[in-house]
Amino acid sequence: MNRLSLTLLFVAVFLLLVALMWWGYRNRARRQAKVLPALPTAPEDLLASVRSGAAETVLPPSTGVYASTVTGASWQDRVAVGDVGFRADATAHLLADGLLFDRTGATPVWIPAGSVRAARTEAGIAGKVMGRDGLLVVRWAVGEQEFDTGFRADDKDDYERWVPALRALCSNQTGEGHDGE
Structure with a gap:
């Protein structure tokens, strides 16, 4: 593999990990929205x-x-x-x-x-x-x-x-x- 291929592979893996973290956090928010009560808002x-x-x-x-x-x-x-x-x-x-x-x-x-x-x-x-x-x-x-x-x-x-x-x-x-x- 040349340097360009390794760089592109690294960027692709990095972007995949960021997408997985975002997906996990979004799913946590969906799960919590079903079970947590509404939080109070400041008047x-x-x-x-x-x-x-x-x-x-x-x-x-x-x-x-x-x-x-x-x-x-x-x-x-x-x-x-x-x-x-x-x-x-x-x-x-x-x-x-x-x-x-x-x-x-x-x-x-x-x-x-x-x-x-x-x-x-x-x-x-x-x-x-x-x-x-x-x-x-x-x-x-x-x-x-x-x-x-x-x-x-x-x-x-x-x-x-x-x-x-x-x-x-x-x-x-x-x-x-x-x-x-």
């Missing part, structure tokens, strides 16, 4: 007030990277329905009504206060390993289905305030304390 008036700076927040906003949302069954089972499984720059806003991840170039992720179950720090989520306590992970539920959403703050010191505030938010909604595990 337009809330988005407008947060973006204008008029919203009353529990904590100052935290900038960083929204890592992804996974099902509660496994930290590797990324949600493929919609775009909540994709990484994006984001600003996290903790409000009395819930948690908003206002993502750049993607739809906002809204977690109503009544859905929050726990908060903790973790090393990684869905193939994104950030180091010890590198991610803020929020456990939340829609109906009986639990989800974990990961956020990597630009300032890791934010976690010292966010984890207790999120735990207080979920205990205020349920009337009981959570240990975050």
Whole structure:
């Protein structure tokens, strides 16, 4: 084989692998769409007030990277329905009504206060390993289905305030304390 043939063979194999990955992700989205409940959407008036700076927040906003949302069954089972499984720059806003991840170039992720179950720090989520306590992970539920959403703050010191505030938010909604595990 000459160099051109090897190059064309390599490109063909590469394109085949990319197509197989796309096909697998598309099939995962189809399977999940049948079994996962519809995720909540952020109310337009809330988005407008947060973006204008008029919203009353529990904590100052935290900038960083929204890592992804996974099902509660496994930290590797990324949600493929919609775009909540994709990484994006984001600003996290903790409000009395819930948690908003206002993502750049993607739809906002809204977690109503009544859905929050726990908060903790973790090393990684869905193939994104950030180091010890590198991610803020929020456990939340829609109906009986639990989800974990990961956020990597630009300032890791934010976690010292966010984890207790999120735990207080979920205990205020349920009337009981959570240990975050």
